[in-house]
Amino acid sequence: MKEYTRNLIRNIAIVGHGKSGKTSLTDTLIFNAGYAKRIGKVDEGTSLIDFEVEEVKRKMSISSTLASCEWQGYKLNFIDTPGYPDFIGEVKSVMQAADSALIVLCAPAGIEVETEKVWEYASAIKLPRAFFINKMDREHADFYAVVEQLKVKFGTGVVPIQIPIGSEEAFHGVVDLLSMNTRFVTSNNVPVEGEIPEFLQKEVEDARQQLIEVVAEFNNDLLDKYLEGKEISEEEVSIALAEGIQAAKIFPVLCGSSLKNIGSRKLLNSIINYMPEPMLKPVMGIIPDTGEIIERVATDEFSAIVFKTTADPFVGRLNYLKIISGVLKADMTLYNVDKEKSEKINAFFTMRGKQQEAMEIAHAGDIVVIAKMQYVATGDTLCSKENTILYEPIEFPKPMFTMGIQAKNKGDEDKISNALGRITDEDLTIKVFKDSETKQLLISGIGELHLEIILDKIKRKFGVEVLLKERKIPYRETITASEKVEGKHKKQSGGHGQYGHVWLQIEPLPAGSGFEFIETLFGGAIPKQYVPAVEKGVRETLEAGILAGYPMVDIKVNLCDGSYHNVDSSEIAFKMASALAIKKGAMLAKPILLEPIYNLTISIPEYYMGDIIGNLNASRGRILGMETITKGMGLVRAQAPLSELARYATDLRSISQGRGTFDMEFSHYEELPNKLAKDIIESKKNEKSDI
Structure with missing residues (x-):
C-alpha cells in the first residue's frame, strides 16, 4: 500500500x-x-x-x-x-x-x-x-x-x-442533502446518479432546511447568515458539518x-x-522515569499503542498498533515501555480481513499490524528508547461470568496451560486463575457464549478439548460453642511404643479472626519440644474440616494440659493426639458451615429495578441501598451468597434486556442455612462413598 x-x-x-x-x-x-x-x-x-x-x-x-x-x-x-x-x-x-x-x-x-x-x-x-x-x-x-x-x-x-x-x-436510492443529487439503482440493478425525483422535492427541501438549522446552531458565523436570511453555500454547510462532527456535537x-x-x-x-482525520488533538502520557505528564502531537518522534493482539499457532502473534506520533518504517527498533524491552521489526502491513498488504511507511494516526513480536501485548506503549512515553492502557470491561475449566483427557493439562496463556494474550476480558481454597482452575469471561466460543477456539487452534464445570464454592466450617476435650494416642505393646496425651480448650473467635493457638501448660505436663507438633496436628485437622471437608476458621485452641512418656512419647504421637482431640472437640462445639457472601453493585435502568430486587430476594440476597445515578438509571447495592451468583450475569442480562451491568467482590463469610448445610454435608458423604 x-x-x-x-x-x-x-x-x-x-x-x-x-x-x-x-x-x-x-x-x-x-x-x-x-x-x-x-x-x-x-x-x-x-x-x-x-x-x-x-x-x-x-x-x-x-x-x-x-x-x-x-x-x-x-x-x-x-x-x-x-x-x-x-x-x-x-x-x-x-x-x-x-x-x-x-x-x-x-x-x-x-x-x-x-x-x-x-x-x-x-x-x-x-x-x-x-x-x-x-x-x-x-x-x-x-x-x-x-x-x-x-x-x-x-x-x-x-x-x-x-x-x-x-x-x-421500493427502496432504491438516496438523496444527498448537501450536494442535492441522488444515487439510485435502476430496475435493472444499475447504479446511476440523477436528479431529485419531483415527488421528493418538498421532502428534500424541508430536510435540507433542517440540516442547515442544526449546523448553524453550532456555528456562530452560519447562525448570523441564517438569521439574516442570507444564502448558505454547500461548501459552508460541509465545513461547518465536519467541524460539528469533530466536536461531537x-x-x-x-x-x-x-x-x-x-x-x-x-x-x-x-x-x-x-469524518475527522486522526490525531487532531495531543495525546497525554507520562515520562516513565519521572511520572511527569506530557503530551505528544502527530509531528513528534514515533510512538504507538497496541490496541489488539491475535494469537494463532500457524500465523503467530499479530499486534495491531495505532500510531500516535511520528513515522514507522521497516527495520526500526521499537522500545516497549511496559516490558522495558527493545525489538527490531522486519516488516509491517495493513489487513483486509485475513489478507495482508505490506506497507513501507506509516504516519501518525495510521493503524498497522506487526507480526511475531516477542514481548508485545495489548495495551503496551511502543516508542524510541531515547524519547520514552507511557500512554494510558486500553480499558477493558471486567469479566462477570466464572466457571471451572479442566482438560477432557488426562495428560492435557500442559496443553491447556499453554492454550489459555495464548487466549488471555488475545482477549483481555478473559481471566484465568486458580482458587486457592478449592484448588479449582477457573476461567472468567463476559458471559456464557463468550466462554463457549473460547472453548471452541482452544480446541481448533491448540488441539485440546476442555470442559466447563460449575464453580466449586469455597465453604468454610467453624464452631459456635466452647469445649474442653482430651486426646490420647497410645500404642504400647512391648518395645518402643507411642504415647501422646493432650487436653485442649477450644472456643469460637469473632468472624474473620482466623486461627489462634496458645499453650498454658504448667508443671512440665508436656515437654516444650512437643508443643509445635500439637499445633501442627491441630492446624492440619482444622484445614481438613470435620463436617464436609472444608477448612475450619475463627477458632482459638489452648493446649492446657496433658502427659507424656519418657520413652514412648514423640512428635508424631502428640500430633496424632491433638488431631483426635480437635476432631472430638469440634463436633461437640456445635459446628456449622459458612458460605462466602459477595457485595454487588448493580447499574440498571430504573424501569427494571423491581424485577432486579425480586430476583435478588429470591437468591437469598439483601438490599443494602438504592440510588439514582443519572436520569433513568439506578444503582442497587446488595449482598448475596456466591452460590447464588453462578449465573447472575445471564440472569441480569435477561431481566434488563442487556441494559444492566454489575460488579461483585468478596465481603465476608456467614452461616449457611441449616437445610442447605445438611444437603452439602450429605453430598460430600456421597462423594466419599463413590471413591
Missing part, C-alpha cells in the same frame, strides 16, 4: 447492535472500493470480514476485524466489531483506537440495546460518530421513525444528511441497504468529506 499522510487517513469503528448488518456493510464498502470481486455474505460463509471458523459457524462476529481500503485518494481503516454483548471488550478497545464511530442500525428495529451502549461509551470518550440506518429494503423499514427515535434518545445534534428514495421493497444520519448495495458509495464519500 502506498504512503498516506495523516490528513488522508480515516479510522472508523463500525459498531452497533447484533444483526444490524455491520459486517455486511463493511463487506459492501470493501467491494465498492474495488477490493473484492463480489460482496461477501455472512449467511453464506463468504464474508471477507467474518473469516474465523467460529464466526462462519455461528454467522456472527466474535472479534474485531481491520479492513483497510483506498477511496478517492484516502486510506480508510474500517474496524468491524461484534454486536453481541459478550464481546463488548472488542468494541471498547476498537473505539479507543478509532477516531470516529459509525453506529449501524437495523431500519425495522430502530434503536436497540447495543445502540445505546455504544453511544454511551462513545460519549464518555468524546468520540465523533455518525449513524447509518441499514436494511432500508426490509419490511417495516421506516427511516423517519428511526430518525425521530434517535433525536429523542440522543438529542438535537442528530440530523439526516441523506434521505431515502422509497422504502421497504453533530451526529449525521445516513441510510442504505448493504444487501442491495445502495448508499455505500455515498457513505464512503461522506466519510472522507466529514
